[in-house]
């Protein structure tokens with residue numbers, strides 16, 4: 249993936265993620281579950297993929313299933329966006 253500017257910034261602590269440094273990339277994929285007609289195997293096809301946020305290794309290390317649960321609780325349900 250090409251990065252627009254030369255610097256990659258951690259979306260949580262704002263530190264600069266320099267070249268050669270490992271970091272976490274949180275990505276939102278639009279996928280479709282399908283069956284390959286030749287192999288009969290279930291496959292996942294990625295329609296679009298966009299990076300939501302980059303996190304440095306230490307910030308990303310605490311991003312897990314539990315953090316997602318908290319985030320999901322705060323996501324509005326479509327049609328009920330007035331909720332805070």
Ligand SMILES: [Zn+2]
Pocket residue numbers: 258259260261262263303304305306307308
């Ligand atoms: Zn960070």
